[in-house]
Amino acid sequence: MNSIILNAATRLLVALLLLFSVFMLLRGHNLPGGGFIGGLIGATGFVLHAIAMGAQATRDTLRHEPQDIAMIGLGIALASGVFAVFFGEAFFTGQWWFAGADPSDPDDKGLPISSVLFFDIGVYLVVFGSILTLVLALEEEV
Amino acid sequence: MAKSDAVVPRVYGGPAGWISVAIPAGIFAYLLQFLAPVAAGTPVTLGFDWVGSLDVRLSVLIDGLSLTFALLISGIGTLVTLYSTKYLGNHPEYPRFVLFLMLFMIGMLGLVLADNLIALFVFWEITTISSYLLIGFSSDEAKSRRSALQALLVTGTGGLAFLAGVILLGTAAGSFELSVILTQGDAIRAHPHYVPIVILFLAGAFTKSAQFPFHFWLPNAMAAPTPVSAYLHSATMVKGGVYLMARMNPALGSTDLWFWTLVIAGGFTTVFASLLAIRQTDIKQVLAYTTLMALGALTMFIGAGTPAAITGMMTFLVVHSLYKAALFLMIGIVDHETGTREVDQLRGLGRKMPLTFLGGAIAGLSMAGIPPLVGFIGKEFLYKAGLDLDRGMIWVTGTIFAASVLMFVAAGISVLRPFTGKLSNTPQAPHEGPWAMWIGPLILGCLSLGFGLFPDTIEAWLVAPGTWAVYGDYSYAVDLYLFREVNAAFVLSLVTFATGALLYAVHRPLRDRLGRIIEANPVKFDAGWDRTLDGLKALAAWQTNILQSGVLQRYIFTVFATLAVGVGATIWLKDALDFTVDWNDALAGLQFKHWAVVLFVTAGAVLTAITSSRMTAIVALGVVGIGVALIFIIFSAPDVAITQLLVEVLVVVLVAIAMLKLPLLGLARDRKRRPVHAALAVTIGAMVTMVMVGVLQGELDRRLTDFFETASWTEAYGRNIVNVILVDFRAIDTFGEIGVVVIAALSAYALLRGTRYERPESKLEDRAQ
Amino acid sequence: MEILIAIMVGVLVAASVYLMLARSVLRFLFGLILISNAANLVIFVSGRLTPEAPPLIVEGADAPLAEVANALPQALVLTAIVIGFGLFAFALTLVYRTYQNLGTLNSDEMRLAEPIDVKAEPTK
Helix, strand or coil, X not given: CCCHHHHHHHHHHHHHHHXXXXXXXXXXXXXXXXXXXXXXXXXXXXXXXXXXXXXXXXXXXXXXXXXXXXXXXXXXXXXXXXHHHHHCCCCCCCCEEEECCCCCCCCCCCEEEEHHHHXXXXXXXXXXXXXXXXXXXXXXXX | CCCHHHCCCCCCHHHHHHHHHHHHHHHHHHHHCCHHHHHCCCCEEEEEEEXXXXXXXXXXXXXXXXXXXXXXXHHHHHHHHHHHHHHCCCCCCHHHHHHHHHHHHHHHHHHHHECEHHHHHHHHHHHHHHHHHHXXXXXXXXXXXXXXXXXHHHHXXXXXXXXXXXXXXXXXXXXXXXXXXXHHHHHHHHCCCHHHHHHHHHHHHHHHCCCCCCCCHHHHHHHCCHHHHHHHHHHCCCXXXXXHHHHHHHHHCCCHHHHHHXXXXXXXXXXXXXXXXXXCCEHHHHHHHHHHHHHHHHHHHHHHCCHHHHHHHHHHHHHHHHHHHHHHHHHHHHHHHHCCCEHHHCCCHHHCCHHHHHHHHXXXXXXXCCCCCHXXXXXXXXXXXXXXXXXXXXXXXXXXXXXXXXXXXXXXXHHHHHHCCCCCCCCXXXXXXXXXXXXXXXXXXXXXXXXXXXXXXXXHHHHHHHHHHHHCCCCCCCCCCCCCCCCHHHHHHHHHHHHHHHHHHCHHHHHHHHHHHHHHCCCCHHHHHHHHHHHHHHHHHHHHHHHCCCCHHHHHHHHHHHHHHXXXXXXXXXXXXXXXXXXXXXHCCCCHHHHHHHHHHHHHHHHHHXXXXXXXXXXXXXXHHHHXXXXXXXXXXXXXXXXXXXXXXXXXXXXXXXXXXXXXXCCCXXXXXXXXXXHHHHHHHHHHHHHHHHHHHCCCCCHHHHHHXXXXXXXXXXXXXXHHHHHHHCHHHHHHHHHHHHXXXXXXXXXXXXXXXXXXXXXXXXXXX | CHHHHHHHHHHHHHHHHHHHCCCEHHHXXXXXXXXXXXXXXXXXXXXXXXXXXXXXXXXXXXXXXXXXXXXXXXXXXXXXXXXXXXXXXXXXHHHHHHHHHHCCCEHHHCCCCCCCCCCCCCCC
16 A cells, blocks of 8 residues: 555554553553453554555564464463473463562562563464464465 | 385384383383282282372272283283394384384283273273274285274274273272272172173173174284284284173173173184184184184183183183294294295295294194193193083083184194195295294293193292182182193093094195185175175265255254254253243343444344445444444453454454455345245344343352452462463463464465465366266 | 343344355355354353453452452453454455355355265275
């Protein structure tokens, strides 16, 4: 599609949507959001990009094949699940590390970093990668 | 698949070969430690829970019966795998063979050691499947494939019956643990399901152990490589059915049904098979039919059920495994080194293959039942048990006499003739095989001799504990001996030798006459099998023509109509929707936005269904999607609503892209079909509504929800309960689901990027011709 | 409201069955979208409807203070939506490819696997 307005707006929108998608991903554990929603938002941004500038341009911008991104996401999700086994717990048991938390205050969780977060990141990448795999391939085909 | 001689032989033997020998040898050595406690009369049980909620345990029961079998399986397994390193070591598919053989061995060991009937069944099926793979090992030969399929179908069908029996027995006895079931014989025999249980178990055992009328698959199974025949189809797998009958004897035995079924079927198989054995010219087939005969005899004596009969059965079981495996291995060497197994082409090999001859000769003497070999003891105790029976004495003794005579002849045919006399011309110049091959028959032969000379060893370690386990009484004193006095059994033995020698002298004309008689018999099981399969295929083709019209609309109609009838009938029969809806209550508190959303979605759905314009349909679908998202928003599901909206956008994008290249919708259906389709659609819709209303009338089970609400923050440190469920509590589910998403995407990608096909017109014509 | 939605789901299902019975596989696809939506709603409504109380735990509390919406069906529906999308996308590409190869979207004319005038293979 050759529309200057769409082209110009797309650059801005993709960046904003991507930023917003990461925001939704990270806040997902406590507020509406999460990997599924984040991945969908991120993918929507690039779908817009593909419509405005063509699938090839999107592929160049992504730099990695979307199906690779999806597979890496699946790998991260699996790894974060297997991670618990090293601590003698069942698969997919969440492992937590409260960075900088005050141990005397039960409500101070510091900056929580967890295998669950990595799992959600995996979900994000899978959804993001899978949708772009589909849309880009279909767009190139038509 | 390439045949071994069609390619440059690569030597694979190395690691696969030695590992395959080491495994059974190690198991054999490990099992030896149980000999002492079992001989002392204390069965060993080990185990851990597998599927606890279903009472499925992976438990092991080591008593006299299972230990005897396990030792035979691992011991003969060691010799057979060693033998195979030379017999098949150069075969390009050798590693595959080893894999199947190991799989089979694990299945067989599990089958005899399992203390849980469900586990036993699983292992039973493993032996069926691995046997299928091994019989069909030469998968480039149609004969192999047919035999493999036949064995699979016959034993597999029996296996299904067996499974049904297992479940019935498990419910009747209240447990699937054998150690429990075996103590409840009286309760089981009095149970109303006793007769079906016996029939189903025997269906499994008879097919597995090739009892008449399911015998025909076993001789065909000799299409397998000889080590497989020696291992599966003489020493182990076919004895699986015998094991099952012996195992269940304390629980199911000592009724008239059990007695007469086993005695008659076993006896008939015995005589029938020994006659067929004599008429064969392929020595491997002779051995195959004598195996059938032995299985029949074992079955018959389990059925006879007296302590003496069980003792005879256990003795003969060990005896037979020793000599029959040795003879199969022997004929394998002969085949390998001379290129033929035809009895008329083989003479005078003894001088060229002395060690093979030695091993084979001892085994053959044991098979003929000549003292001081253990075969003599086996036969003597069968005679003694037969003569002591209260009922069926004539039938059992007569059967076993006829079988022993014919076995004597068969031993002559398969050992005496090929190895003695003047050397004949064979396809390959005969010479001795490698040590790994002749060591097996030799060791087995030595055991036959050793156990014959020292019957106390086999009695104390194997036969007595086995008898106790099968008879279910640990006080019975077993006493094996080579010779003690001249009694009826001994006289019968002498008569056996005399008759056998006489028949051997005339066995060639006898063979031809027997052949003519059997040819004249109109009932042919093998051919009947083919006809049955053909009939089945014809039936399948006939019903396929009726059911598979190839018209998608008709399929979908059938599916939905079945759904409507099934659910409708259930609702009607069960009065499942016997309630009243309080409309005032249901409609109370509804606001404008609720009505609006519902009307929007309903209108969108109806419009999608009836429009013939693509654009209208897409817009109407969008309305439905947005409306559903609004419902999620109104009723407090922000995560779901966001997801729904985003997906809705992507659906529209995808459809819009695809529409660029897709045609218009066209006519939906023939005008005259419209009312029928509409009626079905409305029926299904109404039914869904009714079921939903019914569900909503019921009480909501909030236990899981309550757990998630309380544990979400305290255990999983998340305040968004939905997200915590997704990524923490039910993370394995979610992982599976994102896996599905990836697969869907990759499949679609492959579909779009895959090979391009030629244009359809030409292709359709090609296919139609 | 639950009853109302139950009736609405009935209409959705009826519309989708009617669409699936059509000759054009594109209509079948539309039916697929509708029935996915209907199925999601069934699950959602079975957990009962709670207005204006999303299943979130407020800062400082260990559990929801007042009654909140049932989180379990929401979690199930959320993944179902994404998977439904995956299914739809795959079906769409399948339809697209089929049209390219066969030149038709009419299911009656798609007879590659089950040709009209060919009898089932005779037994040997």
